[in-house]
Amino acid sequence: MQYSQKVLDHFMHPHNVGKMENPDATATEGSPACGDQVTVYLKVDEQTKVIEDVSFLSYGCASNIATASIITDLAKGKTLDEAKAITWKDAMEALDGLPPVKVHCSVLAADTLQTAISNYEIAKGLKPVPDFTKDTIVNELKKIIYPQVGEDIVTLKMVKYVGFTDGEVVIDLNIQSFDTWRDNVVEEIKEHLEKYPDVKNVQINLP
Ligand code: FES
Numbered sequence: 001m002q003y004s005q006k007v008l009d010h011f012m013h014p015h016n017v018g019k020m021e022n023p024d025a026t027a028t029e030g031s032p033a034c035g036d037q038v039t040v041y042l043k044v045d046e047q048t049k050v051i052e053d054v055s056f057l058s059y060g061c062a063s064n065i066a067t068a069s070i071i072t073d074l075a076k077g078k079t080l081d082e083a084k085a086i087t088w089k090d091a092m093e094a095l096d097g098l099p100p101v102k103v104h105c106s107v108l109a110a111d112t113l114q115t116a117i118s119n120y121e122i123a124k125g126l127k128p129v130p131d132f133t134k135d136t137i138v139n140e141l142k143k144i145i146y147p148q149v150g151e152d153i154v155t156l157k158m159v160k161y162v163g164f165t166d167g168e169v170v171i172d173l174n175i176q177s178f179d180t181w182r183d184n185v186v187e188e189i190k191e192h193l194e195k196y197p198d199v200k201n202v203q204i205n206l207p
Contacts, residue, residue, distance in 0.1 A: 004096035010066035025120035032191030036060035100150030132198035167200030
């Protein structure tokens with residue numbers, strides 16, 4: 001697998017690694033695609049809302065360590081609002097790209113940073129605990145990468161319909177039976193959504 005020099009540099013000499021003592025917020029997320037995990041720690045200036053310090057622990061692969069390293073670099077010194085705009089695509093760009101089958105590793109790192117920020121805002125009363133809605137489902141689907149091309153399934157227009165009523169999620173997917181990644185995508189969707197207490201059942205319709 002071909003990695004950029006930046007990925008190799010951040011993997012071999014990662015920045016901002018380590019458990020933080022007395023963080024203001026933390027988040028641990030796992031990737032349904034591979035089972036790996038990342039924890040992000042934040043220290044935030046309560047007045048200015050600037051991220052004064054950020055660190056991570058990774059139980060993931062080289063791409064995940066490199067992405068967590070660069071994404072914590074990107075977040076450090078930014079306000080919470082600025083850091084909320086950081087995406088996995090920013091991390092990928094800053095690393096000069098990742099192989100398509102490793103893009104989900106950068107999604108895990110970016111998602112964990114965003115969850116830590118969200119946890120901080122909820123804990124400080126800056127926002128309410130979000131309701132589970134159809135938008136929550138679509139946001140989760142945007143985190144699922146189609147490994148062959150390294151892009152999310154919503155952007156690739158593989159999702160034709162999303163419904164949510166009384167805990168029942170219905171998703172129509174436009175992925176053909178001969179597609180070797182179809183089972184992976186279906187399984188990942190279920191793992192992303194079934195972790196929510198509001199979800200009783202996930203029905204995925206296929207062509
Ligand atoms: Fe699991 Fe990269 S393969 S995070």
